[in-house]
Amino acid sequence: MQPHKLKQNHRIIGASILVTVSFILNKTLGYTWLTIMVMAASTLIAGIPIFVNAVRAIRYWIVGIDALVTIAVIGAWFIGEYWEAAAVTYLFMIGNYLESRTIERTKSAIQALLKLAPDTATVRRSGKEVTINPEEVLPGELVIVKPGEKISIDGTIVEGSAYINQSAITGESLSVHKAASDTVYSGTIIESGYLLIRADKVGEDTTFAKILELVEEAQDKKARTQKFLEKFSRYYTPLVILLAVVLFAVTRDIVMALTLLVIACPGALVISAPVSIVAGIGNGARQGVLFKGGEMLEKFSSVKMVAFDKTGTLTRGKPEVTRILTYGMPKEELLKIVAVGEAYSEHPLARAILSYADKELGRFDEKPTEVSYIPGQGISFIFEDKLVLVGNRKLLASRNIQLDVCESDLAEEELLGQTTVIIGHEQRVLGMISIADPVRKEAKQVIQRLKSSGIQRVVMLTGDNPRAAKAISDQLGIDETYSELLPQDKVRILKELQNKYGSVAMVGDGVNDAPALAAADLGIAIGGTGSDIAMETGDVVLLSGNVSGLAYGLDLSRATVRNMKQNISFAILVAILLLGGVLVKSVNLSYGMLIHEVSVLLVVLNAIRLRGFNTSLEEIK
Amino acid sequence: MTTKLYQLKTFSCPSCIAKIEKMLMKTKGIRSAEVLFNSSRVRVSFEEKEVGSQEIKNLIEKLGYQVIGEK
16 A cells, blocks of 8 residues: 555656646746647646546446546647646646545544554453454453553453543543443443453444444435435536537537536535535544434434433433431331332332442341232331331222321322332331432433424323323423323324424434334434444434433534535536536636636535534533 | 445545446446445445455456455
């Protein structure tokens, strides 16, 4: 590769010197044999790769831009326009060089992501530490990672603890602390600490590798605008060739016909949409918002209404103890009594209480006796020779325990949408514990941002009961709430909303709302670390694992579509001006080429601006 | 039938690379060829009995595009 690059640089330098010399000679001496010789040398140095490419393509009966330029150069020589020939080849060469260099920059965000891929892994094999290629790590092997190093596999921490920067996967730059039995991901970096990790997934199976593959694929899933432009250009080039032939036949003006050929490649137009899209997708991927293609950017930008799933999307999806109330005893004591009784229960509410007790009280060894489960009501057990009841109103009523003492507190909690378990002991109420699936802390702000960005309506679709749904929708400022829905009901309601409001985006965690995600105009899945289903089902995936990227995604999609439209209108304007300019003879061969190349560069440079787009991201986080 | 992805160096003119597609489609044994402009890749489906992967690589390179990887 190196000698090839060197050769290209030499060619550019050589051609630049020769074309400058010939320009000066032309101005001072005019067309002399020396001037023509220098121009010929310049044309050959810059033009040989073009001519070679033209011949290669023509062998397959394909007429590309190289062939058009070659015909134009030969034509120019034929009619004695030696300077034009030198200028056109030079501009074409330099233009192509600059284009490929700048196009690379639109992809720099994606390239930066690729660079995050781990390149080595240190594993413990038969007692020794060996450094190998990450692809060669076998599942189950122990991998050692030290500060500043990249984790090369998806795995479980066996030993050690560390602060880990997970931005490669989540887009979140704040480091997280992880210790034994936590899951860690390939592509993330240990900032401080030391880890011994058991490899679960390696190579292409890792979350990071899957994200990379999706981003690579996304770049070439074409936007509607792009497909249209490609169709257009398929007819445009032959049309211009035909026009050149007709023009020559009618006017006998070979210079004009040749000029038309040179400007025939609608470079700026064809490239206008893809460069914006690549830059937009790259920017999103770096910030944890994965667009699965150009079309998704277009769709997101025109969304009128956003529907949310509740559990796991607006809430964390895991019930937690939110409040403990006692009537005449310390909270710790009540918690302990309940935890002892619930220790063997598999009920989700029991698990919430146990994990809370685990945090607050630590270990305890007491055991209940005569534990019995009353379906739909709760449990009863004997602890320290007394009967304890843990459950709902029905359970306590069935044992004739009066609820007077806690009635007003209970009503208050219910109004907030909390699930409350009451603890009865002998003949009285000891207290109650409220459990709820807490709202994600960023949810409210994101919903407000969506509304201020012009989203007309924010809707919640949930399988949960109306009371819990209403409590959350009031808290978050949601416009419409539909509760007690089955997955197919969600699909039906989405259809109705689509008819009413237009384009609808559905946001969900992808587990039980896959049909709804597919039914919406745009399915946005909460994904990222360890959530393969979400990554597969969403059109857009929020890699951060929460909804914070939603407003950013909307803003970015709009900025990208705006950028694309700027590029397309500019490119069309240039094409019209060039065509008009050639027909009224104010654009000659080399000018045509210059304007053509400059317009392509401007379009690419405009797209590069998208790399810097990051408004209001920090504000949301 | 086998499908392979060939990674090329960054493309510059999108309308010109259409010739890679056309050339491949004219090659015996190739069922489909798609140039992925943005990621500078070519996806080719072909019958291994009729045409080899190395041969496809050579054809692309003969057209003037360096193949820097395949998978």
